[in-house]
Amino acid sequence: xxxxxxxxxxxxxxxxxxxxxxxxxxxxxxxxxxxxxxxxxxxxxxxxxxxxxxxxxxxxxxxxxxxxxxxxxxxxxxxxxxxxxxxxxxxxxxxxxx
Amino acid sequence: xxxxxxxxxxxxxxxxxxxxxxxxxxxxxxxxxxxxxxxxxxxxxxxxxxxxxxxxxxxxxxxxxxxxxxxxxxxxxxxxxxxxxxxxxxxxxxxxxxxxxxxxxxxxxxxxxxxxxxxxxxxxxxxxxxxxxxxxxxxxxxxxxxxxxxxxxxxxxxxxxxxxxxxxxxxxxxxxxxxxxxxxxxxxxxxxxxxxxxxxxxxxxxxxxxxxxxxxxxxxxxxxxxxxxxxxxxxxxxxxxxxxxxxxxxxxxxxxxxxxxxxxxxxxxxxxxxxxxxxxxxxxxxxxxxxxxxxxxxxxxxxxxxxxxxxxxxxxxxxxxxxxxxxxxxxxxxxxxxxxxxxxxxxxxxxxxxxxxxxxxxxxxxxxxxxxxxxxxxxxxxxxxxxxxxxxxxxxxxxxxxxxxxxxxxxxxxxxxxxxxxxxxxxxxxxxxxxxxxxxxxxxxxxxxxxxxxxxxxxxxxxxxx
Numbered sequence: 246x247x248x249x250x251x252x253x254x255x256x257x258x259x260x261x262x263x264x265x266x267x268x269x270x271x272x273x274x275x276x277x278x279x280x281x282x283x284x285x286x287x288x289x290x291x292x293x294x295x296x297x298x299x300x301x302x303x304x305x306x307x308x309x310x311x312x313x314x315x316x317x318x319x320x321x322x323x324x325x326x327x328x329x330x331x332x333x334x335x336x337x338x339x340x341x342x343x
Numbered sequence: 344x345x346x347x348x349x350x351x352x353x354x355x356x357x358x359x360x361x362x363x364x365x366x367x368x369x370x371x372x373x374x375x376x377x378x379x380x381x382x383x384x385x386x387x388x389x390x391x392x393x394x395x396x397x398x399x400x401x402x403x404x405x406x407x408x409x410x411x412x413x414x415x416x417x418x419x420x421x422x423x424x425x426x427x428x429x430x431x432x433x434x435x436x437x438x439x440x441x442x443x444x445x446x447x448x449x450x451x452x453x454x455x456x457x458x459x460x461x462x463x464x465x466x467x468x469x470x471x472x473x474x475x476x477x478x479x480x481x482x483x484x485x486x487x488x489x490x491x492x493x494x495x496x497x498x499x500x501x502x503x504x505x506x507x508x509x510x511x512x513x514x515x516x517x518x519x520x521x522x523x524x525x526x527x528x529x530x531x532x533x534x535x536x537x538x539x540x541x542x543x544x545x546x547x548x549x550x551x552x553x554x555x556x557x558x559x560x561x562x563x564x565x566x567x568x569x570x571x572x573x574x575x576x577x578x579x580x581x582x583x584x585x586x587x588x589x590x591x592x593x594x595x596x597x598x599x600x601x602x603x604x605x606x607x608x609x610x611x612x613x614x615x616x617x618x619x620x621x622x623x624x625x626x627x628x629x630x631x632x633x634x635x636x637x638x639x640x641x642x643x644x645x646x647x648x649x650x651x652x653x654x655x656x657x658x659x660x661x662x663x664x665x666x667x668x669x670x671x672x673x674x675x676x677x678x679x680x681x682x683x684x685x686x687x688x689x690x691x692x693x694x695x696x697x698x699x700x701x702x703x704x705x706x707x708x709x710x711x712x713x714x715x716x717x718x719x720x721x722x723x724x725x726x727x728x729x730x731x732x733x734x735x736x737x738x739x740x741x742x743x744x745x746x747x748x749x750x751x752x753x754x755x756x757x758x759x760x761x762x763x764x765x766x767x768x769x770x771x772x773x774x775x776x777x778x779x780x781x782x783x784x785x786x787x788x789x790x791x792x793x794x795x796x797x798x799x800x801x802x803x804x805x806x807x808x809x
Contacts, residue, residue: 281433
């Protein structure tokens with residue numbers, strides 16, 4: 246268990262560095278879609294909730310897990326839809342005449 | 344047994360690919376040309392991760408999982424289709440949902456595992472629950488303020504910082520006791536309730552213009568709490584997704600605070616509220632020059648370079664489509680029109696860009712502060728629509744000003760400045776804007792949408808003059 250936590254700590258550190266480097270390059274133009282996209286990706290927490298609700302180890306865990314799935318899924322679905330809607334709107338003046 | 348091992352390997356492969364896709368997704372978001380591919384990568388990654396999880400051999404009951412997935416989708420679809428002006432509150436609401444999920448899972452995990460929780464595990468579990476619950480109520484408060492269900496003005500009271508620090512401190516103490524004695528299960532509800540209250544108290548003193556920083560900060564907390572959940576569940580996928588979200592929120596908060604020349608602590612504990620009263624009281628009546636839509640149209644038509652500076656006022660008035668008509672009309676006459684976007688214009692990072700993109704203004708006309716400040720001295724007209732503090736030259740010159748040192752758009756360097764504004768009322772910070780009293784400044788009083796519409800009508804009526 247202790248080793249798991251330690252290796253998670255290494256993973257966290259590396260991922261945070263990758264996050265900094267990748268996200269620093271995102272143009273300020275796209276900061277709103279960035280936030281909604283990371284929000285949708287963050288809702289990957291749904292996998293934890295699915296296992297909790299599905300394993301049904303206790304009633305409490307199953308109920309909390311079920312509510313958690315609803316909350317996270319709405320973020321996944323809503324987050325991806327709105328990010329794509331926003332990105333579709335960004336058009337360059339280059340190819341198409343305005 | 345063999346079957347289980349096979350399924351487990353498949354699940355791990357799904358998670359592994361999903362992780363790579365998430366990183367690629369953010370990488371592709373770096374430019375508008377590849378950004379939509381980024382969303383697709385994220386979607387495929389998410390589908391793989393959820394699909395893989397459903398194969399998990401421990402899952403005995405699919406009924407509620409499926410019902411919950413469907414219900415979440417039913418809620419998610421309208422949340423993904425809100426109006427573009429409602430994006431800030433939608434974002435705040437989704438931070439709240441994310442935090443809710445993390446808090447609920449953390450709570451369930453505690454009661455499943457207690458009382459045998461090793462100290463290190465209990466530490467991350469506490470972090471998960473504390474960050475999750477304070478982000479939940481904090482984001483709900485932020486969403487309420489943005490939706491104007493709650494008062495947007497900062498509410499401050501004596502001893503506010505003490506109360507907040509005491510709340511946070513007691514949450515940490517409770518966590519400490521639980522780390523040492525995880526069998527004290529009665530204490531656990533307090534580990535949720537205290538941060539829930541703290542989240543409310545934290546956002547009460549935050550004003551509308553601080554929202555970009557606060558939303559970014561809540562974004563970061565939501566990510567960190569999800570990463571903590573990854574530690575608890577030993578899910579590398581979750582740790583990585585949480586770390587990416589956390590660092591994204593953190594970077595945005597840093598950018599936002601820098602753009603306001605304020606530190607995090609100042610945003611969270613300072614509050615412009617106190618300054619508001621004193622600065623407003625010291626205001627005196629000074630003459631300003633105002634102009635009609637015809638006069639404004641005439642000046643704009645004879646300009647060769649115009650820079651439009653939008654602010655939250657444009658969003659409130661829903662004026663972006665009229666602004667686009669103005670852009671078309673001027674561009675047709677050969678006027679070079681660009682937009683100067685301050686990082687904290689609006690209520691969340693990138694807010695103005697999304698609204699202008701929605702109105703079909705090409706994104707290569709939307710320029711960042713550093714770029715546009717280089718062009719403003721050669722600009723004939725700077726047209727300010729619903730922005731105030733981000734154009735206030737006092738930030739450069741007046742050391743006594745509360746916003747002194749904040750980087751601004753140097754609109755006062757343009758040959759003529761036009762400001763569309765409802766009235767002479769001071770902006771969010773309650774600070775008078777010396778820009779309005781310059782000889783080169785023309786005040787255009789009225790609703791942004793109507794006024795821009797009137798200018799457009801004048802321009803199309805006077806075709807051929809130029």
